[in-house]
Amino acid sequence: MKPLKQVGQSYLALSEGERQLQQNLVDEAAATYRRAIEVSRTIPQDEAFDYDGFDAIAHAGLSCALVKLGRYAETLASTEIALRYFNRRGELNQDEGKQWIDVVGNRAIALEGVGRADEALKAFRLVGEMIAERKGGLPNKEEQQQSIAYAIKRLEAVVPGKKPADYKAWWEFWA
Numbered sequence: 001m002k003p004l005k006q007v008g009q010s011y012l013a014l015s016e017g018e019r020q021l022q023q024n025l026v027d028e029a030a031a032t033y034r035r036a037i038e039v040s041r042t043i044p045q046d047e048a049f050d051y052d053g054f055d056a057i058a059h060a061g062l063s064c065a066l067v068k069l070g071r072y073a074e075t076l077a078s079t080e081i082a083l084r085y086f087n088r089r090g091e092l093n094q095d096e097g098k099q100w101i102d103v104v105g106n107r108a109i110a111l112e113g114v115g116r117a118d119e120a121l122k123a124f125r126l127v128g129e130m131i132a133e134r135k136g137g138l139p140n141k142e143e144q145q146q147s148i149a150y151a152i153k154r155l156e157a158v159v160p161g162k163k164p165a166d167y168k169a170w171w172e173f174w175a
Contacts, residue, residue: 003047010040010054017061026068033062056085060099063106072113079107098138101130105148112155121155124148 013036020029037058043049063078086100108123128148131141138144 003043003049006039006043007047007049010036010043013039014054014058014061017058017065021061021064026065030062030065030069033058033065037062052085053089056082057099060086060103063103063110067106067109067113070113072110075106075110076114079103079110083107101127101134101138104130105144108151112151117155118159121152121159124151124155128152 013032017029017032017036020026020032037055040049040051040054040058043051045051059078059082063075063082066072066075066078082099082103086103104123104127108120108127111117111120111123128145131138131144131148134141
């Protein structure tokens with residue numbers, strides 16, 4: 001297979017996974033994202049191809065599918081791969097910025113799903129800050145913020161030693 005054909009097939013599978021995810025064909029989307037990653041691995045290393053960027057975008061989509069399937073350990077693995085890229089490169093364009101936020105949110109959900117509530121609380125706070133500071137349009141921004149606020153309250157109630165953000169000690173009421 002010629003490298004150009006492999007690149008095309010990788011991106012075609014990536015867009016197919018996105019379409020499947022939008023149609024709520026979650027199992028199919030997960031398989032398609034995995035296929036995109038597999039095909040991209042066959043592209044020769046001497047090709048001018050952004051392997052890390054492609055992996056990040058593919059794993060961002062895969063993490064969306066896996067979190068919907070409740071496969072939290074696998075979600076964490078995908079989010080870690082994507083975040084290695086996004087945390088280093090930051091928000092380069094509007095779409096990657098949305099994907100970065102999705103990955104951080106998926107990581108928070110997965111951390112809670114595997115019982116790592118203290119880490120999930122930190123991750124939900126981080127994604128809440130990212131959404132609040134987001135400059136461009138973000139679909140369902142208010143809904144996402146409400147969902148995150150609810151998750152934070154829920155986790156603050158179960159994480160020992162963590163005080164709610166609006167907590168005041170008894171003596172602060174008279175100060």
